[in-house]
Amino acid sequence: MTYAVIGGGNTGQAIAGYLRLKEESVKLYTRDPNKAQRISKQGLEVKGIYSGKVILEASTSMDEVISDAKFIIISTTAMGHETIVKQIKPILKDNQTIVFFPGYWGALECKRILGEHLIKNKNITVAETSAMPFVSIADNAGSVFINKIKHNVLISTLCEENPIALSFMNRFPQLILGNSVFETSLNNSNVVIHPPITLFNAARIDASEAFQFYTDGASPFSVNYVEKMDIERLQIASRLKVNTQSILTVLNEFYDTGYPTLYEALPGLFPTGLAPTTLDYRYMTEDIPFGLVPISELGKILGVETPYTDSIISAASLLMDSDYRKEGISFKGLTKESLLSMSVV
Structure with missing residues (x-):
């Protein structure tokens, strides 16, 4: 071929x-x-x-x-x-x-x-x-x-x-x-992992500090926040009758591993992944407008509250002096009924 x-x-x-x-x-x-x-x-x-x-x-x-x-x-x-x-x-x-x-x-x-x-x-x-x-x-x-x-x-x-x-x-x-x-x-694992860890390490990244993104940057509190965002993603998928799994399960299946917690999985799977040295990086510029914004917009249409996702979008937009909602996927003009009809091939 x-x-x-x-x-x-x-x-x-x-x-x-x-x-x-x-x-x-x-x-x-x-x-x-x-x-x-x-x-x-x-x-x-x-x-x-x-x-x-x-x-x-x-x-x-x-x-x-x-x-x-x-x-x-x-x-x-x-x-x-x-x-x-x-x-x-x-x-x-x-x-x-x-x-x-x-x-x-x-x-x-x-x-x-x-x-x-x-x-x-x-x-x-x-x-x-x-x-x-x-x-x-x-x-x-x-x-x-x-x-x-x-x-x-x-x-x-x-x-x-x-x-x-x-x-x-x-x-x-x-x-x-x-x-x-x-x-x-909706099963893209990047979008609920990268932005919060990046945002919670913004000062280090902005100063171009060298550190391991997951080993050093993923703290218990930040990973807990990731898991709260993941629950919002799962709720939206459920409303759309879309098959999804937790981010931990997705990662374990990607790499054929059996980590019991996300906090253990991230540094275990990616022990040498260096953090970006600028905030103008795809963890913000891609994962938020094309990952988190669609989740948030779907939540609005489907009646699912997404406070953890929305907070990351708002804080990152203010920090970067950008309008990630305007730049991202909006589903403008779609209704709950039309989304349900589109979500199953």
Whole structure:
């Protein structure tokens, strides 16, 4: 099969490198012309769980990358989803599949931008996952290190008439089928973990202090707050009749572990994860507008109070002099009834 991977960051390089190791035809899109030239000329060294040097074509031309692709994998941050979908809209071909790794409500945003008419006429399959397939880091010098494979990662499509291809599922065996894109986005573990721990360590991060994000930054009180936010997420999912599990269960299933508490799981799973050195980082700029804001907005429509989630959104917006609610996913114009009809494929 032919794949286009959109996004030349950690996840994009890891996915593209993995696919090439599996002898798939892959093209990588990046906005950085120097990165595109380096990867195309020198290849990519995959290290860690998978290893090997691969030849990989990278380009700054979106048309060149996606023109022959059966599967278009979008691995940018959620902030880039709208721009990317608008960019590929006029050049999509019949029967292509778009997959957001991970979702962050990307499938619903894609539907809004492409429109039901184009999706139906071109027979476009739109899907998203609940998480990245790997934990990885690229050194931007020619190597990408894949140090963990996530298991039991959900994938869902917009409608049952356009299921994800079996060949895609076989290529990513860590994927399991979900029931709807509401299930995938509401099971994103990042959004209830990253923002509160970041906010409660804001002074350290703002001062660019070096510390381990989970080992040093996740205190009993901050993890307790995370769990209160998680209860709000679970209540919203229940109202939507969406299958969800606690964040602790999600993490244990991702990594095939059995930690009894979230306070033990976070440093146990990520003992060497350094904290960001700036607050202008995806833990705030992505996880809040595209993770917490949708949870809060769904709560308003469904009649579920979300005081812990709302407090993080408000405090972070004030701290960063930003309007994360305005920037985020709003579900404007939707009712409880329409949400219930959309939440099951």
